[in-house]
Amino acid sequence: MKVSKTFAFCAAAITCAALLPAAANAAEDVVIGVIVPTTGALAPLGIDMKNGYELAAKDHPTVKGKPVRLVIEDDQGNAASGLMKAQKLVIKDRAPILVGGATSALVLGLAAQADRLNVPIVTTNAQAVQVTGAQCNRFVFRTNPNDAMVGNATRVLMQKRPELLQKNGSLSTTTLSGARATRQSSPKSRASKSWGGWPLNGNG
Structure with a gap:
């Protein structure tokens, strides 16, 4: 909360x-x-x-x-x-x-x-x-985590606990949207087509 x-x-x-x-x-x-x-x-x-x-x-x-x-x-x-x-x-x-x-x-x-x-x-x-x-x-x-910390935690979540995202459609959509935004803003990230096994190019 x-x-x-x-x-x-x-x-x-x-x-x-x-x-x-x-x-x-x-x-x-x-x-x-x-x-x-x-x-x-x-x-x-x-x-x-x-x-x-x-x-x-x-x-x-x-x-x-x-x-x-x-x-x-x-x-x-x-x-x-x-x-x-x-x-x-x-x-x-x-x-x-x-x-x-x-x-x-x-x-x-x-x-x-x-x-x-x-x-x-x-x-x-x-x-x-x-x-x-x-x-x-x-x-x-x-006192709060920065964007890089949140992004890294999200990546770990997507890799280790994908079922949490699969069971929560809104969380999945929000998480992937954030990952795609990160990919677009970072030349290094743009080289990757997936993040933790999740697609970064489509709408899924």
């Missing part, structure tokens, strides 16, 4: 926030800046993430004796809007850590300005390898 996974990830973020110096004008609170889309096309995902963060804060209401306070901003599923909300959270709300990031586009945009924001940015959903790849920013962290 996504809420449970997000809950666990946010609990870790709250723990990280406890290790950071408190802002001068919010000495009594541990402020966590949350950036998620609560309106627009990505609202269902953003609301799910927000619920997870709120559950984590409810379960861990204090750190080092100080109350946790979430300040939630709606990025509307737009990277430019997300950057403005991040600046607001850091400058006005004095959040010493930012969490969220429903899309890789948003997180990569924040990463480009991370040195100026000067606070840790923890994404629980962005999957692009570049988010925490070789050229990533030192302020950016990820």
